[in-house]
Amino acid sequence: MSGIITITFSPCIDKSTSVPALIPEKKLKCSMPVLQPGGGGINVARAIKYLGGEATAVFPSGGYTGKFFNHLLEMENITSLIIESSSETRENIIIVEESSTNQYRFGMPGTQLSEEEWKKCLKAVEENDSAGFIVASGSLPPGVPADIYAQLAKIAKSINAKLIVDTSGEALKRAADEGVYLLKPNLSELGTLAGLENIDAGAVESIAKKLILENSCEVMIVSLGSEGAILVTKEESYKVKPPKVDRKSTVGAGDSMVAGIVISLSRGMSLKEALQYGVACGSAATMNEGTSLCRKEDADRLFERIKLE
Numbered sequence: 001m002s003g004i005i006t007i008t009f010s011p012c013i014d015k016s017t018s019v020p021a022l023i024p025e026k027k028l029k030c031s032m033p034v035l036q037p038g039g040g041g042i043n044v045a046r047a048i049k050y051l052g053g054e055a056t057a058v059f060p061s062g063g064y065t066g067k068f069f070n071h072l073l074e075m076e077n078i079t080s081l082i083i084e085s086s087s088e089t090r091e092n093i094i095i096v097e098e099s100s101t102n103q104y105r106f107g108m109p110g111t112q113l114s115e116e117e118w119k120k121c122l123k124a125v126e127e128n129d130s131a132g133f134i135v136a137s138g139s140l141p142p143g144v145p146a147d148i149y150a151q152l153a154k155i156a157k158s159i160n161a162k163l164i165v166d167t168s169g170e171a172l173k174r175a176a177d178e179g180v181y182l183l184k185p186n187l188s189e190l191g192t193l194a195g196l197e198n199i200d201a202g203a204v205e206s207i208a209k210k211l212i213l214e215n216s217c218e219v220m221i222v223s224l225g226s227e228g229a230i231l232v233t234k235e236e237s238y239k240v241k242p243p244k245v246d247r248k249s250t251v252g253a254g255d256s257m258v259a260g261i262v263i264s265l266s267r268g269m270s271l272k273e274a275l276q277y278g279v280a281c282g283s284a285a286t287m288n289e290g291t292s293l294c295r296k297e298d299a300d301r302l303f304e305r306i307k308l309e
């Protein structure tokens, strides 16, 4: 089994609460807030823990909020490589309106990282040469160059680790230009990669194959929400549709899926099984309220059903 490192340049504290109804100008009484550490790679590391695995999370952290953030991760026993930052770790707010059950998500802007700080994050990964897999996930805060995941791709190659990238926009394009092991775009991110506004579900396989032949990645897993996901490599392609689940909130589905994929690969499972377990973990995450990630018992049960089909 090979080690897993996740890297998150824009971590956040997710503060979730609810109000009876969202009414302007009035004082609204919120329920007791629940605070959770978040951000792409942070969630992947947490989900890996829930699934019975281990990952080291690399991230910048600063100010009082940063201290509290580190504490939240410590409470979940996540091994952390913390890069001290001079700017405060951001906080996001999630409010559920009880009358409608609508969820409102307010994301604060990412806090500035200096060149010294983001370079320290990269160095922390580079020095951890026991990592077989590196997961780079999430948005980039101001100060971090758009080619950061491309730089990470070079580092991954130099330490013989497999890089998995889950992000969007320019950062995703630059990573693909450099070439990584595995990309997990959703349909809109695949559009970004292919330079297309809209992608028809039927065209996913050929678009993914073209990107692989251009050396964007060796493996692509395109996630399709409730329709599951498609695995494409040079040699094969394979689609998995999840069984119907009692969906509560799709927040965290993508991160749980990536956790399921990388934990499977680190245990030496095949790409096909990693896809099946990834879909199971993504769908398991949707069975939980709010920002909650997947639970192992749900993921394992869905995986057994997917394997039978």
Ligand SMILES: Nc1ncnc2c1ncn2[C@@H]1O[C@H](COP(=O)(O)OP(=O)(O)OP(=O)(O)O)[C@@H](O)[C@H]1O
Binding pocket: 185, 186, 223, 224, 225, 226, 227, 228, 229, 242, 245, 247, 250, 251, 252, 253, 254, 255, 257, 278, 279, 280, 281, 282, 283, 286
């Ligand atoms: N409505 C749903 N019902 C069942 N499973 C779902 C649903 N939405 C997502 N999933 C599961 O989660 C996986 C990833 O979801 P999705 O394609 O929405 O990723 P994403 O757009 O990257 O999500 P995120 O917004 O979390 O980044 C899917 O492949 C599927 O297994």
Ligand SMILES: [Mg+2]
Binding pocket: 166, 186, 254, 255
């Ligand atoms: Mg996503």
